Amino acid sequence: MNNNYKIVRTIFENVFQRVLECKDNDSGEIFYSNVITSQKVINLINIEELRAIPSNILESYNTEDRIYIYTKPLKTEYTGLREYSAKNLTLKHQFNLAEKVIELAQNIFNMTDVVQQKILDLDRLYVDENDKVVVDCNLVFEQEYDIADNETFKRLGNMIHYIFSGTEIVDYNISDTIPPDILKIIVRCLTREYIFPRDVLAELKGSPIFAMIFGTETIAPNKTALKAIIQDEETKPSDRSTEAFEHASQEQTPDDKSIFDIYVNDNNPKSRKKIKTSGIVLGKEIKRAVLSIAIVVLVLLLGNMIIKNLSNTQEVSAGGNGDTAGEQGKTPGTESPEQNNTDDSASSIADSTEMYFNDKLIEKIGYTGEKVKIDSDIYVEGKNSLVAENTGDGKLKSLFAVVDFTDEKFSYMLKKQIGISAKTKSEKDVEALIVLEAYKGGVLTSNFHTSVKVYDDMWSQVTVPINVTDADSLNIYIEYQGQNKVWIDSVFIDVIK
DSSP: OOSOEEEEEEEEEOSSEEEEEEEETTTOOEEEEEEEOOHHHHHHOOHHHHHTSSBOEEEEEEOSSOEEEEEOOOTTTSEEHHHHHTSOOOHHHHHHHHHHHHHHHHHTTTSOHHHHHHHSOTTTEEEOTTSOEEEOOOOOOOOSSOOSSOOHHHHHHHHHHHHHHSSOOBTTBOOTTSOHHHHHHHHHHHTTOOSSHHHHHHHHHTSHHHHHHHTTSSOOOOHHHHHHHHHHHSSSOOHHHHHHHHHHHHTOOHHHHHHHHHHHSTTOGGGHHHHHTGGGGHHHHHHHHHHHHHHHHHHHHHHHHHHHHHHHHOOOOTTOSHHHHHHHTOOTTOOOHHHHSOHHHHHHOOSHHHHHSOHHHHHHHTOOSOBOEEESSSOSSTTOEEEEEEOSSSEEEEEEEEEETTSTTTGGGTTEEEEEEEEEEESSOEEEEEEEEEEETTEEEEEEEEEEEEOSSSOEEEEEEEEEOSOSEEEEEEEEESSEEEEEEEEEEEEOO
C-alpha cells in the first residue's frame, strides 16, 4: 500500500486488533487498514482463503506477528444485501441470490468457524452490478477463541429466509410467505441436517419451483408433448379427464397469467408460453413439499422424546451396568472407531477412554498441560472413567481425549465432519465447555468450543460435530469454573455417516 495517507478516524480497537479509516493523500480515496496483532486470532485466519472469495480486499499479507488487511468501502459502489432484498425481487432473482449466498457458504466452509460467522453476516454482504455477492472483509474480532457454536447453517438459513421474505428469523418464527420448497430448506438449515452447504445448494436446485423457473426456459413443451408427460405419470387417462385438463388450461384468466409472470419472468411476454405448462404440476409438488416438512418435524419431535426418555431412565450407580450403558453411549449416525480397526487393536484396549487417552499418545503429541485422571470407582462402561477435578474457584481446562491423525487408523477422518460423543456426570450441576484444538506441526491451526450442561444425578450424552481440514492431532478438553468433579466416559469419535 501507498504510505502517503492520513488517518481519518479509529473505527475499532481492542487488544487483538486496530481498524482505521484512512485517506490516500494522492488520490483522495478512502480505505480501511485492519491490523491484527493477537497470535490466537492470527491462527484463526487464512489470508489465502480470504483472497480467494469475491471481496473488497485491496491488499493483505502476514508478518511474523501481525496480519495486515487493507479494504475499500463497498457502500458507495455496491448495494447491501438487506437493501437489495427489499427491492421487491422476482422469484427468479430470489433464487439467483440464494444460490450465490449458498455458494459463498460452501467456498468458506474450510475456514475456521469464527471467520465463517464474521463473513455470513447480512451487514457484510453486498451485491454488485452483475448480481454477484461481494464480502466486506474488514473483519472485527471481539475474542481470541473460536465461536462457542458453529452457526454457519443457522446463518445461512436466516439469509435465505431474508431473501425470500425480507425479514430475519426471530425465535424460530418462519414467514408464511415463503414457498414450501424453500421453507423445507430453511428448517433443515436451522436443525443442521446438512453436512456441507453444497447439500443445501443441491436441494435448492432440485426443488420443483427451481425447475419450473429455470428448467423450462429452454424448451417450451407443446400440447402433444404435455399429453405424453401426463400419460407417463397416469396410466391410460380417460378421454373425459384429458378434455377436462384442456378445458382447465384454456380457462386460465389473463390476470392469473400476469401475476404469475411478475413473480417468475419479470412480466416478460416472450416467456409466458414457456412457463404456462409448468404451473400444472405445482399444486402437486407443493403438497408433497408440505408433507415432507411435516414428516421431518414429526421425526424430530419423536426422536427428541425418545432421547429424553432414555436419559431420564439411565441413572447409573458406581460400576453398575457397564456393558449396557456403553452400548447406549453410541449416537445415531456415528460408528465406534473400534469397529473400523482390527480385532487385535480392539482386544488390546479394554476401555473406550483408553483409545483416546493414554500415556503413549499424550507423550507422542508432546502435551504437558492439565489433563484428567483415571477413576475406577465411578464409570458407565468398561473398567473406569476419566475425571476432571477442580479444587479451586478458578477455571479448569483439562485434556481428556486426543485424535492422532498421523496414525493410519484415524487418518481417514481428515477433511470430513466427525462427531465426538461422550457421557458426562458431575458432583454438582455445572455448565461446561467442550474445547477442541487442532494442531499442525506443533502449531495451533484452529479451535472451537461449545457449551454443555453436566448434571450431578445422571449420566448425560454429549455430541459435538466438527470439520477437520488439515491437522496432525485434535486435542479435546473439558473446561468449567469452580470446585467440582466432572466424570467422562464412553468416548467415541468417528466420521458422521
